[in-house]
Amino acid sequence: MVTDFSFIVAHYNYWAVVVLMTAGLYVVVARGNLIKKIVGLNLFQVSVFMLYISMGKVTGGTAPILTGKPEIFSNPLPHVLILTAIVVGVATTAIGLALAIRINEAYGSIEEDEILAADRAAEQQDACET
Amino acid sequence: MMGGHLPILEVMLPLAAAPLCALVRRPMVAWGVAVAATLFALAGAFMLLTQVWSAGKLFYHIGGWAPPWGIEFRLDAANSFVLAIVSLIGAVCAIYGRESVAREIAVQDQPLFYTMLLLCFAGMLGVVSTGDAFNLFVFLEICSLSSYVLVAMAGARERRALTAAFTYLLFGTIGATFYVIGLGLVYSLTGTLNMADMALRISDLGDNNALQVGFAFIIVGIGLKLAIFPLHQWLPNVYTYAPAMVTAFLAGTAGKVAIYVMLRFLFTVFHPAFHFEAVTLQYFLLPLGLAALFIASVVAIFQSNVKRLLAYSSIAQVGYILVGVSLANISGLTAAILHVFNHALMKSGLFLAVGCVVYRTGSCSVSAFRGLGGQMPWTMAAFVVGGLSMIGVPATVGFISKWHLVLAAMERGWWPVAFAMIAGSLLALFYFGRVIEAAYLYPAPEGRLVTEAPIGMVLPLWVLTVSCLALGIDSEFTVTAARAAAEALLFDPHNGLPAQAGP
Numbered sequence: 001m002v003t004d005f006s007f008i009v010a011h012y013n014y015w016a017v018v019v020l021m022t023a024g025l026y027v028v029v030a031r032g033n034l035i036k037k038i039v040g041l042n043l044f045q046v047s048v049f050m051l052y053i054s055m056g057k058v059t060g061g062t063a064p065i066l067t068g069k070p071e072i073f074s075n076p077l078p079h080v081l082i083l084t085a086i087v088v089g090v091a092t093t094a095i096g097l098a099l100a101i102r103i104n105e106a107y108g109s110i111e112e113d114e115i116l117a118a119d120r121a122a123e124q125q126d127a128c129e130t
Numbered sequence: 131m132m133g134g135h136l137p138i139l140e141v142m143l144p145l146a147a148a149p150l151c152a153l154v155r156r157p158m159v160a161w162g163v164a165v166a167a168t169l170f171a172l173a174g175a176f177m178l179l180t181q182v183w184s185a186g187k188l189f190y191h192i193g194g195w196a197p198p199w200g201i202e203f204r205l206d207a208a209n210s211f212v213l214a215i216v217s218l219i220g221a222v223c224a225i226y227g228r229e230s231v232a233r234e235i236a237v238q239d240q241p242l243f244y245t246m247l248l249l250c251f252a253g254m255l256g257v258v259s260t261g262d263a264f265n266l267f268v269f270l271e272i273c274s275l276s277s278y279v280l281v282a283m284a285g286a287r288e289r290r291a292l293t294a295a296f297t298y299l300l301f302g303t304i305g306a307t308f309y310v311i312g313l314g315l316v317y318s319l320t321g322t323l324n325m326a327d328m329a330l331r332i333s334d335l336g337d338n339n340a341l342q343v344g345f346a347f348i349i350v351g352i353g354l355k356l357a358i359f360p361l362h363q364w365l366p367n368v369y370t371y372a373p374a375m376v377t378a379f380l381a382g383t384a385g386k387v388a389i390y391v392m393l394r395f396l397f398t399v400f401h402p403a404f405h406f407e408a409v410t411l412q413y414f415l416l417p418l419g420l421a422a423l424f425i426a427s428v429v430a431i432f433q434s435n436v437k438r439l440l441a442y443s444s445i446a447q448v449g450y451i452l453v454g455v456s457l458a459n460i461s462g463l464t465a466a467i468l469h470v471f472n473h474a475l476m477k478s479g480l481f482l483a484v485g486c487v488v489y490r491t492g493s494c495s496v497s498a499f500r501g502l503g504g505q506m507p508w509t510m511a512a513f514v515v516g517g518l519s520m521i522g523v524p525a526t527v528g529f530i531s532k533w534h535l536v537l538a539a540m541e542r543g544w545w546p547v548a549f550a551m552i553a554g555s556l557l558a559l560f561y562f563g564r565v566i567e568a569a570y571l572y573p574a575p576e577g578r579l580v581t582e583a584p585i586g587m588v589l590p591l592w593v594l595t596v597s598c599l600a601l602g603i604d605s606e607f608t609v610t611a612a613r614a615a616a617e618a619l620l621f622d623p624h625n626g627l628p629a630q631a632g633p
Contacts, residue, residue, distance in 0.1 A: 025304070052314050088271045
């Protein structure tokens, strides 16, 4: 049986999207360190940027600048959308990091299990007092 | 000229007022700006609602660019009704904020708090008004990012608010990113972002794998924002540790906006592809709705913190709404939209009442409610009305929407579902019963002398409580509005595409 890899190879950018997406999501879920979670979230978002850019690309297309000559243009709309999405991503990262700093100040740790343990200890103390 | 630009002013005025709050740096001035902006939005929303009822639909092309190229604001009976809900809850909460925020937030942070509140408010109004699917994502993120900050604002007093906000950020961003992935797939198939245009092109596509994957991503993404049952993990901590007024605001608005987005995608955008939608509704949303209804209600019974109890109750109420939606007929959808409105009224009212209790006693545990029936009569009376409404006692809004939900289930012939909803209401009796029992049947802890909360808090609370009773006795306005909204979603012949649009 002859396996034709050309389809897979020709869509290498989509494979990168899938790998980044799942890796990012995995890091968010599996890592306890809050900064690593934010890194994972960024990977996840970047994969979506790549998905949009890939789908806007037209083979042989250039930037859509009006020159008078009939040319093939790439679709500029996904790029514009992703510019917005990048801004949103940066804002999310900024808030996430700011929260991580505040959490570090309040708990003295950015490890999820240590934070949960501290919360649990505080709750038990509350229960004893009342 | 003003009237023609009202759809955009409705969103832009709160958005423009937000940085103004940050600039003034005086808490009371910032509060005044926030109240003025939300009251403007409230008046605007009701003007738009009456205009939509008389004129059918309103279209506003931003910058004069016609859709599907330009961004369009499109108001029909469905989203103008949600606009009214959001602006009503926003205005009431903003007024309530004066005393509550002054107590819970440091003085130098208060103007920034109102900035975030207005940003969040404007974001929600934008999500509801826009007819452009990517614009919706941008507004959704404006609203989500500011709500993460609003929740974290309580962090100075309660550090668990910070971790709650962080978890909220992770879940919210994953949800929004899922939505963008789904939208990207749909865009790659349809080449348009205008929702009405998208609906037309989807109907021409027929069965398509990428479309189904896109649909799944969008629904799961919004489901995360909406806290559909297994995706609700972020919600209890957020509602418990956020400042009292933020909890009331988010409980009455954020979920409702997410439900609107889900309905818009289920019925307007993907309407023609009903064959796989019906599968989604009956085998996916209905079981999840019923599971939410029972599991979250049972969990609520065992909570000792009243805010957390109400948070689980919110998850259960999302279950009711999903059951109504999954009936997928006009009565079911009417009932679901009715419950969206009514639940916003009663749950915001309940959280405002808890806010009053926290203001006086500094605690929101069930034991802190002991003896409050005598010490804070107005607050507790409002809490009782809200509680009875959640249980579904006649003469409250809760009865009206549960009645319509049960009738709709029976109309569809789903008797077990109708019984399940009634049984779920009985569970509400247990968890509200515990709080009301503590308030009226137990003496106040010795040495605690608290009085009624300030008038600036009790008055907004009673605005919601009175409307909860008034609309429960005469439900004509809400039922008519909800039915019109359901009709706009279900039977809109050309998906509301104006004649001049579409290539």
